[in-house]
Amino acid sequence: MSILPKRLTQLTLRQREERDFYFCIALWLIGFVLFTGGPVVYSFLMSLTNWTGLTNREWVGFQNYIQLFTTDPLFGTVLKNTFVYGIFSVLLGTLLALGVALLMNQKVPGISIFRTIYYLPSVTSGVAVAIMWAWMFNPRAGLVNYLLSLVGIQGPAWFSSTQWAMPGLILVSLWGIGPNMLVLLAGLQGIPTHLYEAARIDGANPRDEFVHITIPMLSPALFYVIVISMITSFQIFENVYILSSATGAPGTLGGPGTALRVYVIDLYQNAFVNLRMGYASAQAWILCVIIMLLTWLMFRINRRTVHYEAAE
């Protein structure tokens, strides 16, 4: 006869499944609370202080948030830069990833080698890649301007120019299309071939197939790629840090001027250089809200533009 209370030995199937579920995620949950959730809550509390990041802190309420929206001379600039980068890098990156995925979806010998080659850039170290791109875009000795000179174009100063720094950064972002390409490739390979066969029977040409079959059927994967890319692009830091450290006078992160002063660079500058950790924490929370709002907006648009096969 069991010495345990009856209720512990006679769990329903559902209760047993729940118990097993929580047991399985317990480790992750503990890690999340300790290393993510806890610090997130702490950062919110710090955003309500004037903490320098060193020792002393004083409660200031929502003053940091008010200052960010009313007196910070760079807030508008960093938002603009971040949105410009986000929109163009996501748009161009998605189009390029789709184009490459369409090419990779061909049944030719050795296609897996090409898929590997296109994915490889994504697994290289971000810092090393950024340094490489700084060299590639070097105004005098870089490969990009050299190639342009072969066709009679005098290349711009790229990351030393206020006009060309952002386009250069957007171009650099296209290096990392590998993961998105794979997602879209998987999406392409999941499109039932009978749809194309039926369309051809009905007289559809390749353009019709692409517009009326490929894109709608790929829309869930496209939506995923766009949302994830958007979230990532708003947090761009590494490339800007390296590219603007490799150029410009010492202490000019996000330069020249404020050409590359994106949101997280400004946050970093405030946190670790200007010693305004409380203020930077407020910036982090505002960024979180912005990203959440944009994601919500995209999900709203999703209802009209994304076709889920099962739902239909």
Next chain:
Amino acid sequence: MLGIAPELARKVALAADQITLTVAHAWETAFMPHQEEWDKQFMAKNSDITLKDINNTWADHQTIVPTWAAAGQLPDVLYVHGSRAFPWSKEGILIDIQSYADADKAFNVAGIWEEALRLYRYQGKLHSIPYDHGPVILGYNKTLFDKVGVPYPTPDWTMDDLHQAALKFVVPGKQWGYGGYYGSVGFGNEAGGAHLFPWGAKLFTDDESGLAIDSKEARTAISFWYDMIHKEHAGLSQSEADSFPGGAWLSGQVAMFGLATWGAPQMHDQAKFEWDVAPWPKGPAGQHTGSFGSGYGVTRDSKHPEAGWRYLSAYLSVEGMQFMWGSSGRGSPAREAAYQSYLDSPLAPKHGQYFLDALKNYAVTGRPYQSATGPQVMDVVNQNQTLLATGDIDVETFISNVLEQTKPIFAQKS
């Protein structure tokens, strides 16, 4: 067995009194063996102290220290760049060591350059001690001077002489007369001293409560350098400077540049041309340049501040400076008594004496170094200075931008 026990007891007693001092440095890896050699010598003379080094890159050190401070895990002794001395002292990361310095007569704190000491005082008390302090003087490419046939800079050079000489080197896009200090004509700290002081101009007011850049002298000084860059092409524009990732002044295509002692080892290693130094030229307001440096302090988390002082007292003594920075050629010792060891080192330039002359006679520590808003203000100044260097704005716009954009920063402080 009876003979072993007292020996064992002695070792146990020693171990019980043993202090472990953690010291955080920000050296390049190649310099660490030299540091370790000094550590061995120190530990041999101080058998009750075991040193444990932590070394990070300079950039990492500036972000790791706040993290240590927030966690209450600062090492016992810490490298402190001059630009961090004020905020770290204000925040209580570094302890007041004035009483230790005053009590330790053998240490002779008065033997350290006053311009160096002022960086590390907080509320009138020393919170760290400088290990090096260097002025910006004129470095020049002798090979290029010989090739173009221009006589080398002399001690009586004025800024006009520099200007006239710079023009003789111009080959548009390929060769320049003046390359700035680390590739740019900056205005903060030691760079500001070099580029503004000779005209009687300055960036900050003396109490760092505002900017002093809105003056005729500042306009004249800034126009001098940036006309050389944009109108005469004798100086490097932003894109030209950036196109030399290692530094234009190392390329052999720049005739003259601002150089501090900490730049000399890199010149020695990487410059493929003959080079030397000359005094910083005199401007209309006389001979002036900027200086800056770094030091070490004892932190508030140290459980052995007395041992920390013993370390500093030895490390930053004449002998310590001679060993660490003088004879190694690593930089400009913060004591005049240790300076000859630097001048005798293989990495010092032929006329390294001019560094000492500048320190003794006309180098002044460049601001900001005594305000919490300094880094924020310099962020604004540097952003606009790069726009000057790209040619996107002119001198008037630079001055008005900087004044306008720093108003809310100074207003917060007050």
